[in-house]
Each structure stands twice: as structure tokens, then as C-alpha cells.
Amino acid sequence: MLSVTTARQPLEPILEDLEKAEGLAALQAASEQIRDHYRVDHVVYHWVDSAGDQYGCGTYSDTWRDRYLEQNYLRVDPVILGCFQRFHPVDWKRLDWSSKAARAFQAEAIEHGVGNQGFSVPIRGPNGQFALFTVSHSCDDDTWAGWTDAHRRDLILIAHTFNEKALEFEPDRTPEQSQSLSPREVDAMTFLAMGYSRAQVADTLAISEHTLRVYIESARFKLGAMNTTHAVARAMSRGLIVV
Amino acid sequence: MLSVTTARQPLEPILEDLEKAEGLAALQAASEQIRDHYRVDHVVYHWVDSAGDQYGCGTYSDTWRDRYLEQNYLRVDPVILGCFQRFHPVDWKRLDWSSKAARAFQAEAIEHGVGNQGFSVPIRGPNGQFALFTVSHSCDDDTWAGWTDAHRRDLILIAHTFNEKALEFEPDRTPEQSQSLSPREVDAMTFLAMGYSRAQVADTLAISEHTLRVYIESARFKLGAMNTTHAVARAMSRGLIVV
DNA sequence: CGTACCCTCACCATTTCTGGGGAGTAGAAA
DNA sequence: TTTCTACTCCCCAGAAATGGTGAGGGTACG
Known part of the structure; x- marks a missing residue:
């Protein structure tokens, strides 16, 4: 359970474990560790390739992940669409859930255990590369606001580190040096x-x-x-x- | 002077002061405060607009800043060019200084007191928005490596917070809801x-x-x-x- | 001192793009 | 229900871009 007192938990061990991770399986384990550490429902890292390919890693259920890919929810998901236009980390409440497709998506996500609250950190790279680090949970608004306030900075750092690791294991995603122009x-x-x-x-x-x-x-x-x-x-x- | 022992200095007060900043002048003061806190030569925030407009804020000398703008060094500066192609914060040593223009630029920068070492955090937003948060200093490689290792995480957080503040005071730079495409x-x-x-x-x-x-x-x-x-x-x- | 790359200029024929019209359907929003 | 937006299709003529080929002078580097 998420405590409203939100005592600061130590961040260092999380980052250190994350930095020691080797391979994609370790990243999967790291997301579970982060989830348990912060006692939230889900922790997810989601990469969107410049070609539209996706790579995900986290604690969502397999059925939800499969459903997401199969339905190409990438182009519907308000979290993706909203964060893609935003600079800063964002609480899901501040996204645009007004469209019909968005609400249907939300209902289905909650049904799959995603949680009614969420906080996503957008991460951008050159060549339009884009990734999201998301934490989601089920609780009331005040509890969630307290928790995100307390851990906002942690999440930014974890997102960065997570992304660095994910890139490390997928050298294809690092841009090759191209010939320069006169x-x-x-x-x-x-x-x-x-x-x-x-x-x-x-x-x-x-x-x-x-x-x-x-x-x-x-x-x-x-x-x-x-x-x-x-x-x-x-x-x-x-x-x-x-x- | 930069100490090699690099004892962790408290980050919180810096971030809190930064978050309290009101107006561009306060940001200027904040960059000076960060510089003094970490005892480095320079702290600079540099924004590059999608239209090529620039906005800078930091502790570089006026003569160097004017020279930079006047000569349109934006298109020569290896820090800009390098970070623009990169995901993660980067030490200036890892940039490409091989071209003649780059070396001439470097020589002139050092002459203007910029420092031989540097560490830059690229920050990206939607619509090709790009900013850099840079710390520069004069010292030997080992000292610098020790310092950046110790403060890498701090700098990422400060860069984020600084950028948030800079955007807050310049609403023009927040992307106008550009009409979306079907x-x-x-x-x-x-x-x-x-x-x-x-x-x-x-x-x-x-x-x-x-x-x-x-x-x-x-x-x-x-x-x-x-x-x-x-x-x-x-x-x-x-x-x-x-x- | 040759090689290589950069900057500059020219013609011709062909392909491609652009700007001006007009028109009908379906679905969503107001 | 009306209105609006998105999607689809069509013609024509003028403007612009492209491909091929060629040539000379400059600077940089080994």
C-alpha cells in the first residue's frame, strides 16, 4: 500500500542496482524491484522507435501488453500522445482523456490492472527517439498527489538511468555517425x-x-x-x- | 577550487532555491549560485529554438556571449553539434574536436575563460526544442572525471529544473498548439x-x-x-x- | 606535387511538383 | 439535424526540380 506520509526512501540503492543490470532480463527484474521498493502497482519503460517499432519492459500483465501491441494502441494511448507533445514529466490526470477512443482505452487499461493513477516521464533523444518511463497505481487523487510530489525527482533520475541501460543493450538504437556536409x-x-x-x-x-x-x-x-x-x-x- | 574527494554536497537547497526563482534575472542569479555551490568556473543554460533563435543564461562573460552570437557559433560549436546527436549527458572530452573550425572555436573559448573541461546535459522537448545545461571548469582530466562522476545525477536534476523554470518565464517557447495533421x-x-x-x-x-x-x-x-x-x-x- | 575535396559556373531534355478549378461520401461533433 | 472535417476522385497548364555531362580555380594534406 502507498502511504500518504510518503517518507523519503533511499534512492541510491535503486540506481546502483539499475546501473549494474546486464541484459534485458535484468531490466525486467529492475522494474519489478522499483515497483516493490515504491510499493506501486506498476513500473513500465516503453520505447518508441523512429520507425514506429516498440519495445516495452515492465510489470504490466502479458495479456495487456499483447493487447496493446495487437491493437496498435500506440496511436490511441493518451499517455503516449500527451507526453509526445510535452517537455516535462506529467501526471495522467493532466492528459487529455476527452476523446471517445481515449476513454475506451482507459477503461480497458484499468480492466487490465493498469491503475487509475499514473505518472510518466518522457525521455527524448536525437532522431526523434522517444521513450517513456511510467509508474501507475490504484488509489485516490490526494494520496497519489502526495506520492508523486515526494518522488518526482527520484523518478526523473530512475527514468534517465533506465533509458541509458536500455540503450546500452540495444546498440541498434544508437544513431550511427553519418557523413558530414560541407x-x-x-x-x-x-x-x-x-x-x-x-x-x-x-x-x-x-x-x-x-x-x-x-x-x-x-x-x-x-x-x-x-x-x-x-x-x-x-x-x-x-x-x-x-x- | 575543485576538490578531488568530491564529497557529496547537499542538492536539495539548490533545487529549492531554483524552484523559487521568479523571472529571468532570478535564473541568472541561480546559475551563479550553482556555480559557487559546486565551485566550478561556469554554469550555463543555453536554449536553441526550432527557428534557430537562441536564449542563454549563465556565467559566461558578456564578451564571449556577444562574440558567440555575433559569429553564429551555434553552427560550429562542437558542444551543440555533439549534444544534438546524443541521448545522454556528455563530457566535452568525448565530443568531436577534430575539425579545424572546432579547434579554432575551442581555442577562442578557452581564451574567453570558458575552461578546458565541460559537462553538458542535453534537454529535449517536443517540436525539436532543444536546450543544454552546461558546467565548465579549468582543471586536469582526473579531477574533472572524479567531479563529474560524483555530481552527474545532481546535474541531471538541476538541468531539468532549470529548464522547467526557463520555460515557465518564456511562455513563447512553450509550443503553441500547432494545428495537428489528419x-x-x-x-x-x-x-x-x-x-x-x-x-x-x-x-x-x-x-x-x-x-x-x-x-x-x-x-x-x-x-x-x-x-x-x-x-x-x-x-x-x-x-x-x-x- | 599529386590527389582529393570544395566552390563556382553552364546547357539540355525530362520528370515531377504546384495551383487553379470541381464533386461526392461517410462519420463525428454541435 | 445540420454542420464540419476527413477522405476520396478528376482535368489542365505552367512552374520547378532533376539527371547527365562538362570545366576551371582554390585549398589542404600527405
Whole structure:
């Protein structure tokens, strides 16, 4: 049971155990340990790949997890949708549950034992990488508010550490070093991303449009892109240009 | 001076003072307080807008800050470029300083008292928002490694709190609810960002190219984009599509 | 001192994109 | 029930981007 007094429990051992974890099975065990330590119903880490692939790890029941994947709830789940637009950790109460799909989802989640309260920490990386660290529980609002106030900072740190570990075991998810662009190529990509036409970019850079085309083509080649839009998208997601 | 023993200093008062800060001037004071508390040379918070606008706050000298802005070092600074590609907090030693521009930049930074060591925490938000919380210092590698090991977690929490505060005082930077795209528009933008031509996207979505064009045009309109490339770039930087 | 990469400029033919129209369905919201 | 939004389809002509090929001068590095 969750106590309203919410005495600060020591965080260090949790983080240390987490940092010692080796392999995905250990992460699974770590989430259970965190759950038991804080005496909440569930602790979940949820990764959403840049390609839309998912990876989850936590204490939700298998049936709920399977159902979630099977129904592609990723695109309905208000927790995902809400956190994806937010900077900071968020209490589930502050999310938008107004749509019909969202309420149906919520009802089904509670039915599967997810809990009526929740707190999720969004974690973002380059290339649109996104993960969530979530704690959920069943209790009344005041109890939950007290608990989250007391453990908010802990959860941020645990989320970070958990994410670091999860990335460590999945090197595929760390972005590979891509070939860099020349200054002029960066200029070209940047202005194109800002919506300038080729003629406008050439004018802005005070070069002929022919020259500009050479840059765009070489950038496209370096980025392995099939067209200008693709090249700009890749340059952005690789952080080669900042728009 | 930075002590190698790195006894854990209490973090709570720092965070509490930070959370009490009201206004940008208070944040400036907070960065100085953090600097003095940890006895490092500099503490800096640096925001990079999705439009390329910057906002900085910290203990760097005015001359260096002006120089940085004036020279548009944003696009050269290996700390920015490196952290933009990274998930986790990073020690400056692990960044890529190999290019000529980078080394020139480093030399000039040290000349302006920035310090030869540094540790930066990247913070990301929706819509491609990006900020850095940096601590820099002058000392040898071992001392620095010891210090960062001891305070890594503190810095993550401070970075989060600092960022929360900075956002609070600049509501402009909180993402205006950008008009969302319809599912089909998201599909269209996504495939375009993946390099598909209009014909290919239409084929993939099993709709006519004419229909596809309607989606692209309405997406372009919603995003206030001047052309397809611009629309895709905006959709990406606003986190509306994930590629 | 050669190699390699970057910056600059040019033409031609073809493909692709864009902007201007108009029109019907279904489902959800008001 | 009406209204609104999303989704689907169509034509045409002009604007823009692309692909292929070629060439010269500059700087950096071994």
C-alpha cells in the first residue's frame, strides 16, 4: 500500500542496482524491484522507435501488453500522445482523456490492472527517439498527489538511468555517425528546410542556381537520399542542420 | 577550487532555491549560485529554438556571449553539434574536436575563460526544442572525471529544473498548439520524408495521386509551409511525424 | 606535387511538383 | 439535424526540380 506520509526512501540503492543490470532480463527484474521498493502497482519503460517499432519492459500483465501491441494502441494511448507533445514529466490526470477512443482505452487499461493513477516521464533523444518511463497505481487523487510530489525527482533520475541501460543493450538504437556536409551544403539544406525555393536559396547565398544544384546533389548523395525532401529530412534527423 | 574527494554536497537547497526563482534575472542569479555551490568556473543554460533563435543564461562573460552570437557559433560549436546527436549527458572530452573550425572555436573559448573541461546535459522537448545545461571548469582530466562522476545525477536534476523554470518565464517557447495533421496527412508527410515521390506515396497508400496531392496541400496549409520540403521539415521539427 | 575535396559556373531534355478549378461520401461533433 | 472535417476522385497548364555531362580555380594534406 502507498502511504500518504510518503517518507523519503533511499534512492541510491535503486540506481546502483539499475546501473549494474546486464541484459534485458535484468531490466525486467529492475522494474519489478522499483515497483516493490515504491510499493506501486506498476513500473513500465516503453520505447518508441523512429520507425514506429516498440519495445516495452515492465510489470504490466502479458495479456495487456499483447493487447496493446495487437491493437496498435500506440496511436490511441493518451499517455503516449500527451507526453509526445510535452517537455516535462506529467501526471495522467493532466492528459487529455476527452476523446471517445481515449476513454475506451482507459477503461480497458484499468480492466487490465493498469491503475487509475499514473505518472510518466518522457525521455527524448536525437532522431526523434522517444521513450517513456511510467509508474501507475490504484488509489485516490490526494494520496497519489502526495506520492508523486515526494518522488518526482527520484523518478526523473530512475527514468534517465533506465533509458541509458536500455540503450546500452540495444546498440541498434544508437544513431550511427553519418557523413558530414560541407558548409555550403549545410547552407543549402538549411534554407531549403526553411521553405526557400532553389532560386531563392541561390539568391540568398549569392551564387548561381546551377552551383546551388551541385550542392544539393552532393548533399543528397552523401545522405543517401532519393530527392531533396528526403535529403532535408535526413539532414534534420541527423542533426546536421538546425531549423 | 575543485576538490578531488568530491564529497557529496547537499542538492536539495539548490533545487529549492531554483524552484523559487521568479523571472529571468532570478535564473541568472541561480546559475551563479550553482556555480559557487559546486565551485566550478561556469554554469550555463543555453536554449536553441526550432527557428534557430537562441536564449542563454549563465556565467559566461558578456564578451564571449556577444562574440558567440555575433559569429553564429551555434553552427560550429562542437558542444551543440555533439549534444544534438546524443541521448545522454556528455563530457566535452568525448565530443568531436577534430575539425579545424572546432579547434579554432575551442581555442577562442578557452581564451574567453570558458575552461578546458565541460559537462553538458542535453534537454529535449517536443517540436525539436532543444536546450543544454552546461558546467565548465579549468582543471586536469582526473579531477574533472572524479567531479563529474560524483555530481552527474545532481546535474541531471538541476538541468531539468532549470529548464522547467526557463520555460515557465518564456511562455513563447512553450509550443503553441500547432494545428495537428489528419492521419492521412501524417502518412503522406511520413512517406515523403522517407524519400518517396508523390507517385510512390500514392501507390503505397493505395490512393490516387490526386488524392494524395490534396493531403499534401492541406498539410502544407496547416503547417504554414511554402512547399513540400518545407512542410516535411516543419512536421518533423514539430514532432508531428517521426522518421 | 599529386590527389582529393570544395566552390563556382553552364546547357539540355525530362520528370515531377504546384495551383487553379470541381464533386461526392461517410462519420463525428454541435 | 445540420454542420464540419476527413477522405476520396478528376482535368489542365505552367512552374520547378532533376539527371547527365562538362570545366576551371582554390585549398589542404600527405
